Amino acid sequence: QVQLVESGGGLVQAGGSLRLSCAASGRTFSSYSMGWFRQSPGKEREFVAAISWGASYTRYADSVKGRFTISRDNAKNTMYLQMNNLKPEDTAVYYCAALPSRYTLTALKFYDYWGQGTQVTVSS
Numbered sequence: 856q857v858q859l860v861e862s863g864g865g866l867v868q869a870g871g872s873l874r875l876s877c878a879a880s881g882r883t884f885s886s887y888s889m890g891w892f893r894q895s896p897g898k899e900r901e902f903v904a905a906i907s908w909g910a911s912y913t914r915y916a917d918s919v920k921g922r923f924t925i926s927r928d929n930a931k932n933t934m935y936l937q938m939n940n941l942k943p944e945d946t947a948v949y950y951c952a953a954l955p956s957r958y959t960l961t962a963l964k965f966y967d968y969w970g971q972g973t974q975v976t977v978s979s
Contacts, residue, residue: 864973877951893947
């Protein structure tokens with residue numbers, strides 16, 4: 856199993872930046888592709904970004920392209936999400952997730968392990 860813990864959320868003004876972290880423990884982190892998802896009140900959880908196990912491939916939702924950057928440090932068992940130029944519509948609980956595959960997948964159903972989430976609130 857893999858245990859995931861997110862951190863770095865908070866309150867920020869529109870146009871500001873935050874960096875989320877996802878620390879993993881358990882089985883070999885580098886054997887998992889990773890993803891970030893988010894969920895706003897009353898909405899379904901949605902894909903934000905994904906990164907392959909060797910960090911060679913990344914994918915982004917259209918809504919965050921050019922503003923968010925996903926990265927990972929396998930030596931530290933940690934994944935990151937750098938969020939710039941934040942907008943009020945980015946307000947959500949952000950979750951990291953892991954799947955035992957080399958592919959960068961966008962569908963929630965493929966991810967086996969999830970963190971508890973970290974709140975990001977962007978004020979206008």
